[in-house]
Amino acid sequence: MKKLPLPLKEAVRSSKKPPGKEVLEELLRRHFGHSHFRTKQLEAIQAALSGRDCFCLMPTGGGKSMCYQIPALAKVGIVLVISPLIALMENQVKTLKQKGISAEYLSSTQTPQVREKIHDELDCGKLSLRLLYVTPELVATPGFKAKLSKLHSRGLLSLIAIDEVHCISSWGHDFRPAYRKLSSLKNDLPDVPLLALTATAAPKVEKDVIESLGLRNPLILRASFNRPNIFYEVRYKDITDDTNTDLFNLIKSRGSVCSIIYCHERSTCDDLSAHLRKNGISCAAYHAGLNDKTRSNVLDDWISSRTQVVVATVAFGMGIDRKDVRLVCHYNIPKSMESFYQESGRAGRDNFSSESVLYYGLDDCRRMEFILRNAGAKRQKSSTVSDASVKKSLADFTQMVEYCEGSGCRRKKILECFGEQVSGSLCRKTCDACKDPCNVAASLRKLGHFSSNRQRCGLVPVFMNSSMDFPSVAHETEFWNREEEEDLSEESISVSDDEAEVVNIRIKPTMQGDSRMELLQRAEERYYANSCPKRKAAGLSEKKAISGTLREAAKQRMSNALKQAHERLGIPMVDPEPPAALLELDCYDKYKKAGRAFYNSQVASTVRWLSSSSHEQIDVRLGALSPPVAVTKKSNDLPPKSSLMRSQSSSPAESAEPEGESSATWSSSEIRAPFPIESSSEFAAEKASAGPVRDPPAGSSAQRSRSGDRPSGSGKKDEGRVESSMASFPSLLLRSSVL
């Protein structure tokens, strides 16, 4: 419901003198229901109202938004808020409107009509809009710049607030190139005050922000980074029997509280989420490999409490605005205290007691170290990063390792990393080291034994013991290919940026199947990127291409998920590989043209689906995917091997079984698709040469792999076949093992 303008507000807005504390507190109470300002809010507001530039550093959840929302109510004209995320803008505008405050946002996601209406409002004589949220990309456009100049010349632009301003600095953790374009604001609109807001405390970021924006004699405000309502704890993977079980027990023991679990890798998110769900926890994965729709559904479900736990990469980041998150777990060590603080800080934004639990593992630690080295080495090649920045990344990471491997107060350690010197008594037993020092010391002793045993066994020492100068293994590690997200809209980049997504470091003989597969996949992707121009010619960029190795890895994941489904449902276990191949093929058929991101997303959702579906549901789906089954006397009523080696058909005309195929063999020891898979160039070539309806030669890959190809199950040739709907999930598994 829209509130009538307050007489107070109108008086304040028309006055030339900046309002005093009492008046501002009254606005705070009247519009937001809070009785007093938090630390530094009042100073920031008064700076903005007096026309002074201000750099405001406040912790996550500290109340930065209020620093520009109150000036919008207290001064004539509008406040322009530059924000990196549409989701964030939407959210704030919605909340403000609910409070009767006139606010809008402009973005490409809105309809032309809505945008036009906002522009009309900006152009009209009597402006009622108080806050306008925009992206940095929009601010940089000449059209919008002209609009701002016009508003300014009419005396209607009272403040420009730049939220998440650390995005301007490549030293920050969320560098966003478009923020750089904001540098011209001060020149274009010199007498409009700028309010720069961030929770990123690195002094280098602060300097960079002030210089890049050209802030003039800014008031610099820094609030304490202490989050007294968060309890900090570290658990040690290497001395824990089973981390997944430990994590499950932790979540269970807290009841159905809203939680976030951060992981480095997308596949870990999918698998961990499936594991927790299997054990009865309402849970979903969130990462940049999922399509926009899935991500937005996951977010909606979590925000509205339909899902309790989100297992996410760093893509679940800025703008996640749920205040009652009670538990944030890190399944892998973050790359810096900065990242850890931001992520763990998503707990307890409502100031109620919350927890941060970090699972520290020596392998994770080594992995992250290598990644940081390699990322630096890679960027150095493109000469954008100096050796100093690699050293800085490693130094930042060392702080994180010290946090985990130290026995002192965790809170003190965090605050020291942000330059705050505090006494140990500040914590009041709100971290594991202060609450139970003996236990932490004992864990660290065990970890020490474990680590020296590893070294005796010839494994490389852990980070804290390793030299900063040991030979580079950069070529053995690789970041997740971030560029694959390029086709997402520029405005949603921050949501999709899994910066710390990592893969395993080196192929060791002991490496688990999935890790090996992932590493091989990267190698294959690199190979294609460097040496396969044919793919480009075929119209499939290498960034989007679905490699054979990726498909093998996906089949392996399906196979594991099927095994887990079998355990969960108590179905007799047989070879899951053929049904896994069918499920993978289904994903491939649907998304081969859309590209890798969509394919990965579909694979992940199938794995999730397997983790929660009933026997009947799986049965029906596999039945629909499986080819017709031939009943032959020769094979003791088992279907011929060929029956699992074809895909579905929608066209009876294309259904005749090639004679030669019935003798094809199936080896359960290797993962195989139900038929040979055409390469993308083959696919493109066929597309180019084939007519709309054409029967390819019997046995050709085109005939076998085209989505919809399938023997009819009727006609003379197919006598004795039974329809695929009769093939049940367990029987499919059983059959395949015998075959």
Ligand SMILES: Nc1ncnc2c1ncn2[C@@H]1O[C@H](COP(=O)(O)OP(=O)(O)OP(=O)(O)O)[C@@H](O)[C@H]1O
């Ligand atoms: N003076 C205040 N008194 C009580 N609550 C407040 C006050 N100011 C802000 N809040 C509340 O604090 C919460 C966090 O505010 P806000 O979203 O502005 O934080 P933030 O600093 O922008 O955090 P982030 O860095 O995560 O974006 C909100 O629920 C807000 O209503």
Ligand SMILES: [Mg+2]
């Ligand atoms: Mg904020």
